Amino acid sequence: MGSNKGFMVVFSLLGSMVLMFLTIHEWYIHKQKTAQVSIKEQKLRKDLLRKPCADVNQSLVNLNKIDLNNFIVDDKHGILYCFVPKVACTNWKRTLVALKHGEPYPNPMSFKGDWVHQWGKFRFLRQLPKAEREAKLKHYTKFLFVRDPFVRLISAYRAKMQKYDQYFYDGYVRPILQQYKNQTNLPLSYKEAMEEGFHPSFYNFIQYIVDPQTETYAPFEPHWRQMHRLCHPCLIEYDFVGHQENLQEDAQQLLKILKLENAIKFPPSYENMTSGNSVMEWFQGVPIEDRRKLYKIYEKDFQLFGYRRPTELLDD
Incomplete structure (x- = not known):
């Protein structure tokens, strides 16, 4: 009887070990497949950039004619990051700030958003x-992250038209309210304006953008601003093109790729991040003529970065 119990215990242990081995093996296979898919996806994204850029003179001499305001240099790790506002740039800046420290690197989330935006x-x-x-x-690893252009636009509206500071109120919110909502006698203080509920509608924001x-x-x-105008993918050959949708x-x-995967963890996404699922709802109040004008303005971003033309918004 005792030997039977012993046999059952050994058999159970062997079974658990086999199950654990199979689980680890499946995880390893899954990881390999995921890596292969990522490599293939990167190739597709970079190929997409090359086709429309084929007729552009990609000489670095042309870099003297463009602004390089959005390119952050990390000499310690040989990184060049072109940041695109409203595409996880705060968390990438947090990560780069953390990498400026010695190992073990601090948690990127320990750095406040306002702090990492200081130039x-x-x-x-x-x-x-x-x-x-x-x-x-030529020699550093160059990367950028992009996003569906219309979803990014909605995110920009939410962040800078619904929640604004004095800079955005003076430069954009107040003029948009005056020009496209015919509002006069607006407060000079953004705090007062916020308290009184002054906000451009999403359509007002679109009117402002499509206005020549x-x-x-x-x-x-x-x-x-269009992503390609910030990061110049026809002049700079990127090593990695990330998508917010797969952040x-x-x-x-x-x-x-940077050999940092075990040294630092990229921060999690925000819970209130603008979703692509609600695009139709946002554009319901925008006439189709203005939607089409808007698409023409951002068409190159859609094409270069592999985002489909939103036919449901543009076709009758």
């Missing part, structure tokens, strides 16, 4: 002499 925390490509810029562009006078007066503010997986894959 003095980073070294920018625009600050470097021409020869040094060109050397880093907007770009004539000044370039788009970076939060809604955590892409971030992990990039950290692996």
